Amino acid sequence: MHIVFVHAPVPHRMVPGRGEYWKAFDxxxxxxxxxxxxxxxxxxxxxxxxxxxxxxxxxxxxxSLQALELYTLCPVLNGVDEDLxxxxxxxxxxxxxxxxxxxxxxxxALRIAQLIKSEHPRAVVVFGxxxxxxxxxxxxxxxxxxYVLRGRAEIALPLLMDAIASGGETSRxxxxxxxxxxxxxxxxGTYADVPPGRIPFPRVDLFDSSSGQDIRYIRQNYALGCxxxxxxxxxxxxxxxxxxxxxxxxxxxxxxYRTHYGxxxxxxxxxxxxxxxxxxxREICSVLAAEGGIEFDAQTRLNCLRNPELPAMLHAGxxxxxxxxxxxLNTRSQDLFKQHTDTASLERTLDRLVTAGIGTxxxxxxxxxxxxxxDMRRTVDRACSLLARGLLTAxxxxxxxxxxxxxxxxxxxxxxxxxxHRSYDLFHEDLPPVYDSASARSDEVYEVFLEAVSLFTxxxxxxx
Numbered sequence: 001m002h003i004v005f006v007h008a009p010v011p012h013r014m015v016p017g018r019g020e021y022w023k024a025f026d027x028x029x030x031x032x033x034x035x036x037x038x039x040x041x042x043x044x045x046x047x048x049x050x051x052x053x054x055x056x057x058x059x060x061x062x063x064s065l066q067a068l069e070l071y072t073l074c075p076v077l078n079g080v081d082e083d084l085x086x087x088x089x090x091x092x093x094x095x096x097x098x099x100x101x102x103x104x105x106x107x108x109a110l111r112i113a114q115l116i117k118s119e120h121p122r123a124v125v126v127f128g129x130x131x132x133x134x135x136x137x138x139x140x141x142x143x144x145x146x147y148v149l150r151g152r153a154e155i156a157l158p159l160l161m162d163a164i165a166s167g168g169e170t171s172r173x174x175x176x177x178x179x180x181x182x183x184x185x186x187x188x189g190t191y192a193d194v195p196p197g198r199i200p201f202p203r204v205d206l207f208d209s210s211s212g213q214d215i216r217y218i219r220q221n222y223a224l225g226c227x228x229x230x231x232x233x234x235x236x237x238x239x240x241x242x243x244x245x246x247x248x249x250x251x252x253x254x255x256x257y258r259t260h261y262g263x264x265x266x267x268x269x270x271x272x273x274x275x276x277x278x279x280x281x282r283e284i285c286s287v288l289a290a291e292g293g294i295e296f297d298a299q300t301r302l303n304c305l306r307n308p309e310l311p312a313m314l315h316a317g318x319x320x321x322x323x324x325x326x327x328x329l330n331t332r333s334q335d336l337f338k339q340h341t342d343t344a345s346l347e348r349t350l351d352r353l354v355t356a357g358i359g360t361x362x363x364x365x366x367x368x369x370x371x372x373x374x375d376m377r378r379t380v381d382r383a384c385s386l387l388a389r390g391l392l393t394a395x396x397x398x399x400x401x402x403x404x405x406x407x408x409x410x411x412x413x414x415x416x417x418x419x420x421h422r423s424y425d426l427f428h429e430d431l432p433p434v435y436d437s438a439s440a441r442s443d444e445v446y447e448v449f450l451e452a453v454s455l456f457t458x459x460x461x462x463x464x
Contacts, residue, residue: 001165002064003057004094005050005206006116008101008109009075009085015430017453024460028394032321032359033295035264036216041072043214045268046207046261048221049100049129053157054203060158067206068092070112072214080108082115090119096164098157100129103403106139106424113144124164128153130234131424134405136177140184148177154199155191196224196245204256212261217268217297220257222250222284226272228301231337232327232368234405235272242271244280247287254294266320267296274298275314278307285317297321303341305349311356321359321393329379333368350391359393366452367400367445369408369415369437376440376448380455387459394460397452398429399445 030036054065074081097116101109113125128149132139136148156175163170171180174189225242275281295318334341386392402408412419416438432446
């Protein structure tokens, strides 16, 4: 049985000033990463879910695997080049096609599924991931989708493949949503998560080695799980204590990825809270320092950077860039949506990191439902001050999106929100918000967002 993993496209969008913003951001980013090379095309990062689940399937005995990379191949302004997509699908015949889109490209992924069925009518199409899981019955109701796998799939996916290959019963596999006897139905229950140390080694070489020219970094995980429950977050391990990969496994994966895609690449740790556990952070930094030659980025929360030992420890391990999930500098927003985060320590923490030689970056969101226009502008002004004084190296900025799977999507009225529609390709962090809140209209939020894009561009060009 030949299984094809499909990396679905995201339409290009025109956003005033965004191109200049990214140019200024990358100037800062590249100074912190001397080995960074200009990209041939912007894949950004390898789709980790493909390599991960390909390793799971290979371990289960499925060796005929292929990656179909449509993400950079066929997006156009506000859409997808369907003729180009159809030709690529025609040239990649498979028995099963697996897709794991985000909300923002779910409509395009469903159209890709239709093209797959048109080109290969007998193929089985399976969806999964952060969008398909909360929207499982909606996605499974598409005539072009056979099954949806909910949540993590290290156990359920091989079982589903076994049933498809043998003509066995699929309606008994936990975590599957499908159509049986003409009715969309969920098979209740899930399987226990596989501990990180027992997850099979990823199929690193599923993409051609030339893809190394299209990625910013090698994505890696040390831990799976985040104990915090931010209400706007869609990660599938939210609210769970993290499990950790053995440090040697981490080193082995990094070595395999760099051997295949280029040893000039630095690493981006995708752990949501890399510095959550001081002992674990010390362990991996010590191992990386002993290995040598590996520089990395990490992401974490402000409250997980309190220990004054961390900056020197991180730098010694190879950390050159750290991204801090602040979302807002409004105290009320922190109390509502970010547990245990006190921004009073922000400047002191940033100063320690910068002094240690680590680039600092934040994630900021415009339009949290409790925030007025003035609240948002105060966050922007303070971030600009931090950029100007060199305490921040750079900052991401986006529009708040009430993604499927969050309470704000399921119960918007509880947050004073009114959703305009369910056109998921417009659930985009760079487009006008898909809601009005009691505190600000969509157009008001978007005006502040565009102001932030412009102001951050200026500060990243001219700041400290």
